[in-house]
Amino acid sequence: MNVHQSLTGEPVETLSPLAHPRTAADAMVRFEQVAKAYPAYRDKPSVQALKDIDFAIPRGSITGVIGRSGAGKSSLVRLINGLEKPSSGRVVVDGRDISGLSGRDLRLAQRSIGMIFQHFNLLSSRTAADNIALPLEIAGWSRRDIALRVAELLELVGIADKYDRYPSELSGGQKQRIGIARALATRPNVLLSDEATSALDPQTTRSILDLLANINRELGVTIVLITHEMSVVRQLAKEVVVIDGGHIVERGHVADIFTHPAHPVTQAFLSEVIGDSVPVSLASRLQPRPVAGGRAVIRVQVRGADAGDTIVARLARELAIDVALLSARIDEIGGQHVGSLSLGIPGGEAVADKAARYLSQNNLPAERLGYVA
Amino acid sequence: MSRELINLIIQATGESLFMVSIAALIATAFGLPIGVFLATSRKGELFAAPAVNGVLGIIVNATRSTPFIILVVAIIPFTRLIAGTSIGSGAAIVPLTIAAMPFIARLVEAAIREVDAGLIETASSFGASPLQIVLKVLIPEALPGLVLALTLAVVSLLGYSAMVGAVGGGGLGDLGIRYGYQRFMPEMMLAVVVVLIALVQTVQTAGDFLARRVNRRLRHR
Numbered sequence: 023m024n025v026h027q028s029l030t031g032e033p034v035e036t037l038s039p040l041a042h043p044r045t046a047a048d049a050m051v052r053f054e055q056v057a058k059a060y061p062a063y064r065d066k067p068s069v070q071a072l073k074d075i076d077f078a079i080p081r082g083s084i085t086g087v088i089g090r091s092g093a094g095k096s097s098l099v100r101l102i103n104g105l106e107k108p109s110s111g112r113v114v115v116d117g118r119d120i121s122g123l124s125g126r127d128l129r130l131a132q133r134s135i136g137m138i139f140q141h142f143n144l145l146s147s148r149t150a151a152d153n154i155a156l157p158l159e160i161a162g163w164s165r166r167d168i169a170l171r172v173a174e175l176l177e178l179v180g181i182a183d184k185y186d187r188y189p190s191e192l193s194g195g196q197k198q199r200i201g202i203a204r205a206l207a208t209r210p211n212v213l214l215s216d217e218a219t220s221a222l223d224p225q226t227t228r229s230i231l232d233l234l235a236n237i238n239r240e241l242g243v244t245i246v247l248i249t250h251e252m253s254v255v256r257q258l259a260k261e262v263v264v265i266d267g268g269h270i271v272e273r274g275h276v277a278d279i280f281t282h283p284a285h286p287v288t289q290a291f292l293s294e295v296i297g298d299s300v301p302v303s304l305a306s307r308l309q310p311r312p313v314a315g316g317r318a319v320i321r322v323q324v325r326g327a328d329a330g331d332t333i334v335a336r337l338a339r340e341l342a343i344d345v346a347l348l349s350a351r352i353d354e355i356g357g358q359h360v361g362s363l364s365l366g367i368p369g370g371e372a373v374a375d376k377a378a379r380y381l382s383q384n385n386l387p388a389e390r391l392g393y394v395a
Numbered sequence: 396m397s398r399e400l401i402n403l404i405i406q407a408t409g410e411s412l413f414m415v416s417i418a419a420l421i422a423t424a425f426g427l428p429i430g431v432f433l434a435t436s437r438k439g440e441l442f443a444a445p446a447v448n449g450v451l452g453i454i455v456n457a458t459r460s461t462p463f464i465i466l467v468v469a470i471i472p473f474t475r476l477i478a479g480t481s482i483g484s485g486a487a488i489v490p491l492t493i494a495a496m497p498f499i500a501r502l503v504e505a506a507i508r509e510v511d512a513g514l515i516e517t518a519s520s521f522g523a524s525p526l527q528i529v530l531k532v533l534i535p536e537a538l539p540g541l542v543l544a545l546t547l548a549v550v551s552l553l554g555y556s557a558m559v560g561a562v563g564g565g566g567l568g569d570l571g572i573r574y575g576y577q578r579f580m581p582e583m584m585l586a587v588v589v590v591l592i593a594l595v596q597t598v599q600t601a602g603d604f605l606a607r608r609v610n611r612r613l614r615h616r
Contacts, residue, residue: 063438103520132522143517146612147535156531157521188611208521 049078049114050212050244051102056111056121058097058268071097072268075111079261084238084245086259086276088252088291094268095248099214102246103135104128116211133161136205136243140217142197144189144204150196151176151185154203161208175203179233195226202233206243213237215247219254231258252295256280256355264288280355281325292360300391301349304364308392317346317366318374319391322381324352324361333386334365341380344368348394366394403570404586410484411566411594414559415552418491422552423545426496429455430503431529441515441525455497463494463555467562487564491555499548506540507533539610546602550595557591567591 056075062068072094079085089095100106101113104120113121115135123131144153151172158168176182179199189197198218205213215234219227235258238245247259255262255276263273264287271285283289300308300321308319322333337345346366353360367374374390381388429451435441436448461469467490471481478486510533518528534541560568567587575584 105516105520126524129522129524132520135520137517137520139513139517141513143511143513145514145532145536147538147609148611156518157523159531160518160521160523160527190612205521 048080050081050083050116051079051246052112052114053077053101054112054114056101056108056113058094058101058106059109070268072101072108075270077263077270077273079244079246082238082242082244083261084235084247084259085261085263086247086249086255087263087265088249088255089265090287091250093265095250095265096216098265099137099216099246099248102212102214103132103137133157133208134210135212135214136208136210137214137216138198138201138205138218140220142189142194142201142221144197144200146189149186149188150181150192150200153189153200154207157204157207171207172203175207178206178237179203193226194222195229198222198226198230199233202230202237206237206241211243213243213245215245215249217248217250220249220251227254228257234258252291256295256353264291277355277358280360281358295353300364304349304394307394309394310392312371313393313395316393316395317368318371318377318393319348320365320367320374320378320381321389321391322363322365323387323389324359324363325387326358331359333363333381333384336384337365337377337380341373341376343373343377345377364391400574400583400586403574404567404583404590407565407567407570407587408590408594411553411556411568414484414487414491414556414564414566415549418488418495418556419545419549419552421488421492422495422499422548425492426499426548427503427541429496429500431507431533433500433504434507435525435529435533441528455500458493458497459501463490463558464561466490466494467559467564482563484565487556487559487566490559491552494555495548495552498551499544502544502547503537503541506537506544509540510536539606539612542602542606542609546599546606549598549602553591553594553598557587 053075056072057070058072060069060071075098087095087098097106101108101121102115104123108121111121112119115131118131120128120131120135145156148156154172154175155168158171163171172185173182176185179202181196181199181203184192184196189200192200201218202213213234218234219230222230231254234245234247237243245258247254249255259276261274262276262279264271264279264285266285266287272279272283272288279288280292283292304319309316312318334345334347337343346368348364348366350363351361352363365377367377378388378390432442433448433451433455436444438445458466467487470490470493473493474481474486474489477489480486514532514536515528518532523531556564556566557568557571560566560570560572563569567590571584571587574580575587
């Protein structure tokens with residue numbers, strides 16, 4: 023077991039996934055040279071949605087798939103449960119080539135893959151309990167078994183008292199809990215989440231993500247999260263896959279990707295959550311030339327465990343500079359510090375240069391933003 | 396109005412209700428599956444069969460664009476084949492059914508198309524067969540719309556049933572034409588119209604009530 027602090031301050035435990043499965047048995051889902059193209063239809067040209075997709079999702083892991091809208095993430099997740107077929111390549115789920123199945127065989131395989139949706143997709147004509155019962159009815163369970171299983175699931179997702187309510191009487195968070203219970207009804211070993219929290223407010227999002235973490239920990243269900251929000255990946259996932267333009271541009275441990283993003287798309291997503299942009303109040307005061315009696319502004323990127331926690335104190339002590347902290351934001355992601363500091367260095371160009379040299383000697387990437395009065 | 400005339404009205408009302416209810420039942424039995432098929436058989440849909448969908452659509456449109464009175468006369472040989480005669484309330488059920496079927500099919504198609512496509516995808520995602528999707532998702536979700544569609548169909552059938560009176564179909568329309576028009580009895584004409592209005596009103600009110608009952612979308616307890 024691997025225990026670490028989540029950003030919400032609550033300890034999060036996850037079944038330690040193997041980051042990069044070396045053998046086939048480690049993988050719950052494996053994409054083998056998958057491409058997906060949609061043929062031209064009426065006035066729409068053909069679209070190459072996915073290209074050269076080749077990676078594995080470790081058994082028992084929570085893997086985030088992040089990308090901008092239109093990046094191909096919806097197609098990717100629908101290849102896993104056979105709602106879409108690859109144009110070439112194979113998608114292997116739990117050792118079985120799902121892309122090669124059709125008809126009854128596919129429908130049977132789909133029962134071991136649950137899916138939750140952004141807009142919940144509950145039947146308005148059924149109560150909470152009956153919505154959860156639907157996949158069981160379809161799988162041909164007996165009424166008695168269905169009743170027992172539904173009661174269990176209502177308990178699991180924490181809405182046992184709402185069993186006889188219709189979706190129109192429930193809040194978004196409650197609806198998504200029903201969606202999760204329904205997805206888990208047939209005891210799947212994979213749970214696909216298609217932007218499941220994008221229609222929810224931040225507090226409800228957090229409670230739903232906590233529920234998903236619980237389900238992963240207690241039932242060992244492999245979770246694949248499709249999202250365009252890095253905060254969702256940060257809170258829940260251990261592995262992340264960044265896709266852009268139908269390609270995987272970056273993937274790995276969440277902590278590694280957050281501390282050392284290589285691709286511009288990843289960097290753009292990261293700046294959303296770790297706030298490494300310069301605050302407007304500071305940016306508006308910046309001037310390109312030194313100001314007499316003013317300060318040089320240096321922005322320091324903080325990445326990694328041994329980051330610049332003490333850098334302000336060290337600059338002050340070792341270089342005898344009266345460092346001003348103009349803005350700072352440091353988050354902890356997977357045990358790593360990630361963020362940035364904007365420092366104000368008084369005393370003219372020579373002192374600023376000395377400070378910059380000191381920062382680079384300490385492996386802290388720094389950038390001269392300008393000057394303030 | 397004499398007791399005799401009142402009895403005539405009661406008898407004609409019975410005939411009209413008989414024609415309309417039997418025609419509505421048979422037309423629904425055929426129109427519902429046709430409507431579901433029309434709503435689910437375009438390219439990329441559940442029962443994708445674009446060619447069949449196209450042909451069926453043309454047949455439905457052709458039937459719907461033929462004026463009812465012409466349809467009644469045009470299909471007399473077919474009516475004789477089915478009912479053994481072309482006169483009377485029993486025989487009138489045949490053209491009424493033929494006219495209502497495509498009408499109901501189109502209304503059903505519209506109601507089914509109102510169901511969120513996301514629900515079809517959801518049911519597919521947990522391995523529902525196309526037939527299960529129709530029976531467990533599409534029809535229950537479209538039920539309020541379907542009830543209103545059938546209400547509209549019954550109201551239209553009441554109007555049509557008055558028209559078959561012109562060709563000896565019996566019922567309220569027949570009574571209105573023979574007594575009210577040909578024998579110039581305005582009170583009879585008025586009575587027929589009043590009864591028809593009352594029937595339509597009752598059917599519509601009942602349909603609206605039922606549609607509200609089955610609609611869980613906006614209902615709060």
